[in-house]
Amino acid sequence: MNDKQHTITAPVTVSGIGLHTGVVSNMTFKPAAINHGYKFQRIDLPGQPIVAADVENVVDLSRGTTIEQNGARVNTVEHTLAALVGLQIDNVLIELDGPEPPIMDGSSIEFVKALQSIGLQEQNALRNYFEIPKGLSYIDEARGVEIAALPLDDYRLTVMVDYNSPVLGSQHASITDINQFEKEIASCRTxxxxxxxxxxxxxxxxxxxxxxxxxxxxxxxxxxxxxxxxxxxxxxxxxxxxxxxxxxxxxxRFKNEPARHKLLDLIGDLALIGRPIKGQILAARPGHAANIAFARKVKKMIHEASIKNVPTYDPKKKPVMDINQIAATLPHRYPFLLIDKIIHLDETTVTGVKNITMNEPFFQGHFPGNPVLPGVIQIEAMAQTGGILVLNTVENPDDYWTYFLGIDKCRFKRKVVPGDTIIFKCELLAPVKRGIAKMSGQAFVAGQLVMEAEMSASIVKKDA
Known part of the structure; x- marks a missing residue:
């Protein structure tokens, strides 16, 4: 699975009739910025309203998944979204001049071909995976439906269908690697x-x-x-x-093509969670209603996890910025360059990492025999992390200085000692105006909040 976010290199259009509406439409996939996600835009309607591909926007499940927002509706989105997930594309604007994506041949393969024809573009931000932390299940006893998710450092899906049909019988389909989607699942028709x-x-x-x-x-x-x-x-x-x-x-196209199509639908419906998933999904007799009900349960789990507001750090993954890139951005040097990695960076949020060792020079005089990371060092390291975020808001960041202006509501919750890895997260409280940035900051060790504060900084051109 990809570590970095991806979009497409250029717009690409597919055209055809909608399955349920019978309306011919043109659908154009367009590149989008980091953290944009999947959004549809009804360019045929006044104001060209945008509909986010979000499970909270689902309004109808009559033989397909329909979403609505801002007075605009988009029917049967699952095959389109499945193609994006299957190619690990994260950020796309989907312009549509009708009420429904083209059905094409009833599968996702024509969307896949179109997207591959113009190619993918890696973006300088890590994918925001949600890793299923514990078993989660949805059961509809009346319909004999059960969907479960289990923790796994990957994305695997298995579907079983049984319609009491002498033609179909019992079927199952699975993928153990999302890269199998194109060849094994994308061409399977409704x-x-x-x-x-x-x-x-x-x-x-x-x-x-x-x-x-x-x-x-x-x-x-x-x-x-x-x-x-x-x-x-x-x-x-x-x-x-x-x-x-x-x-x-x-x-x-496959002996078990119906089961494979149900897996395709499941992938597309789960895209409405809004984040790529790491986990194993097992589904018995799924349908759109069950898929969406399950997706809502996953999104609720994400919301509950976000309340804790704890960023995750995987040292095996390549950072957004390593120490050399940080040194090329910030003016600080030893012994005052205090962050080692940037692991997340977007328009409003940054996450940095500092590894604490006994070799830090301040431990010689700060509580000798009982080394504790000084609070002022934590604040400075957080400010440097925030400095990366502020410089990310301007073109040519090498032409600017950032200066610490103030700190408010600072609280130290726990001791930080040698051997700890401290993770700093800073988020803009409002857009940068007149060169002034206001941020909230938090510091975590082993998932526990150790420090928090609100900070302000100015960004000034070097020749000013």
Missing amino acids: FVFLHELEMLYKQNLIKGGDLDNAIVIVDRVVQDDELTHLSALLKKQKVEVKKEGILNNTEL
Whole structure:
């Protein structure tokens, strides 16, 4: 799995009819900034409103996942989002001149091909993974649905389906590496049972449905007069049933293509959590309603974890800035360059790391025999971390100095001693105005808050 965030190198457009609305639309994927995430924009509506791909914006689950925000609705988003997740693309604006993404062939493969045709661009920020911390489950006993997530330092999914159908039987599908998505999952098409077709048409759905973009499964004997009726319904000269129970001449791309498509849907629906996941997902008989209910449970878990506000640090991962890059940005030098790594940096937040060793020069005179990291050193290290954030808000940061102006609400919670790794997190309290930045800062050791403060700083051009 990628460590860094990615977007695409250039805009790319796909066009086609929407599955349920039957409206032809053009959908353009456009590059987006760090931490932008997935957002749809209805450019056909007044004001061109934006709809964030967020589980809280889900408003309908009638045979697909529909989201709505700012008075704009986007139908059937799951196949589009699955393609983005499968390619590990983090930041994209999806412009749409209609109410629904094109269904294409009923899978995600045409989106994958389009995105790959223009290529991906690595961005200078780490992916904001949510690592499932403990077992989590969703159960719908009435429908026999169960979805569970388990802790895992990877993203793996397994789906089992059983429709009591003599044609399908029981099927399962899985991927153990998200890089398998393109070849194993992306081309698997949506499917529907023959007995559902009439009902879906009566519900004003699948207006764009066609034998070219869906698999129709026939699990019972069909008389000639019904085939004639289906021909008229599907606007086909003739339809027939193959011996294995698939309407017309549709060949399955995989023996378990329906199960693989359910896995595709699950990946797309879970994208609405808003962050890439690390965990093992196990799903029995999933559908959009269950997927979204489960996604809401995961998002609630994320919210509960965020209350603790503890950044995570994996020393195996490449930092956003190493010590040489920090030294090239800040004017400080030994013995007063006090941060070793920057592990997260975006427009409003920065996270830095300092490893505490007994070799620090101040330990010679500060509590000899009982070494404790001085509070003023913690504050200065936090200020240097914040300095990286402030310099990130201007072009040509080498042309600027940052000066510490003030500190407020400073509290020291616990001792910091040699052997500790202290993690500093600073966040802008408001946009930088007239060269003045105000930040909140926190320091953590082993997941425990050790210090917090609010700081202000000025940013001044060197030749001013």
